[in-house]
Amino acid sequence: MKILNGAQLQLIDQLTIQRQGISSWELMERAALKAVEAMESDFGEGLQELPIVIICGKGNNGGDGLAIGRILGEQGYNVEVKLLHSENYSPDNLINQQKLGAKEMFTLDDDLKLPASGLLIDCLFGSGLHSELGISWVNIIRRINGFGGPVVSIDMPSGLLTDRLIDSGAPMVHADKVYTFQVPKLNLLLPAYGYAVGGFTVLDIGLDTQALDEAEGAYHYTVAEDVAGLLRPRSRFSHKGTFGHACLIGGSEGKMGAVVMSARASLRSGCGLLTAVVPQIGHPILQSTVPEAMLSVDSGKLQLEEFSNNGNFQAFGVGIGMGKGESTVRGFSKWMQDLKSQARIILDADALNILSEHADLLKFLPRQTILTPHPKELQRLIGEWSDDYEKIEMAKTFARAHGVILLIKGAHTAIIDEDGSCYFNSTGNPGMATGGSGDVLTGIICSLLAQGYVPLEAAKLGVFIHGLTADLAKEKFGEISMLPTDLIDFLPMAFEKLKPRSYLA
């Protein structure tokens, strides 16, 4: 799914209206109906009991709010609409004012009266906001943010631009939930604005698909339909050789669990064979916990030093629990220098930290190596940034300069390809914020690489599946108690869920 900005959506709106032979008011009505449906589904029967207040601006976002108010009112909800006084309402806003009837007018200087609790629907500004809100908006935004119940925003939290940096301190609605139309907007995905976006749902309002397909942009949002088609069916005559031999290299004293989790995740992700290269201390641990894995035991006792990789491996996953002791750094550097240019590799954790401290090794990275830093590791690798936009630009420059794929972990993990395209992930939840989740991801992606998925596909599919395991695990364990090992246990269900339905049993 593409990520688009306000200007692009305005154009697609126009094309939709022409091609579908509908009026812009009808499109607004569609959007409002979808928003009402989504709120009914999220709030359930509770919505009937709540006093609902809708705050409307002068543009089409306000027009949506007026339509939502009318639809909710017709369905018997306890709804109150407040409309900002203006000299220049948009045409569809005016139509919906007439259709709604009763509403309360307010100005920015008014002491806006709100119920003590209930649901507040913010329809002041949507994707038509062209710059930060000025000081005159502080009063109303502060009132909205101080509301005693949940605040939901239609299309965008008012005050948040779709895809540009915003001055910190500019007035902005802090929405518990955003119902955004057709496609996500970049600022809904960036950590910088996390405080204003409690969560969001994309509502399909049936904009013209050709126009959506043709819209240009480097930013994408990976949803199930984008990756389900990548999963390869298994032929009846396939065998373990068909699915590749993955090699995981890592572990050190006290951190063997990382390799255990990575190895189990690899095997559960379908590789045919798996070898783990571990220091001697890892030998009994791996053999007893992951019997399917073969072992190549290093000469190093407590940490890796030899990095021998004599097998014929289709993919390497390196760095998990590895440490960066002197002999490990030496062995890793030598291993990097001996790599074949077509090798498929994913580097994580200490492998990335070693690269950060030994930039001379970057030149040995085979093309399309996947690097999986969390924000701190990324900063060691590419340097400090001043904001999320600069971070993305610096990451793109790094990916291009070294011909690698950067996978920046976090909520909405961003995968940055060397051509500058950027894929944000849609799955996952804060239950994954427990040490070990990253090791599971490395195992999954290494396994996919071994099976022959090209690196960008392996990265997108791996990140999506990894997040999906957490979304499934959340139903059983919740976000607080969920563990990385639970993610592994939900891999079978996640793959099954993603698998395209077959008409043959």
Ligand SMILES: NC(=O)C1=CN([C@@H]2O[C@H](COP(=O)(O)OP(=O)(O)OC[C@H]3O[C@@H](n4cnc5c(N)ncnc54)[C@H](OP(=O)(O)O)[C@@H]3O)[C@@H](O)[C@H]2O)[C@@H](O)CC1
């Ligand atoms: N495409 C879709 O998916 C569909 C979109 N739909 C809906 O339309 C919404 C977009 O509507 P929109 O274009 O009328 O813009 P909106 O957000 O209401 O605000 C514009 C108003 O704000 C003003 N203004 C701007 N910046 C300002 C500032 N810094 N400070 C002060 N004022 C400022 C600006 O006034 P101006 O300055 O230009 O005179 C203008 O009057 C979209 O979010 C969605 O809800 C659906 O109905 C149908 C399908």
Ligand SMILES: Nc1ncnc2c1ncn2[C@@H]1O[C@H](COP(=O)(O)OP(=O)(O)O)[C@@H](O)[C@H]1O
């Ligand atoms: N709030 C969150 N929402 C979605 N995914 C998250 C969230 N927090 C962490 N994750 C995911 O969990 C994993 C954590 O990996 P990492 O930071 O390397 O930790 P570790 O290797 O110690 O487990 C990443 O894949 C990251 O995207």
Ligand SMILES: [K+]
């Ligand atoms: K809004």
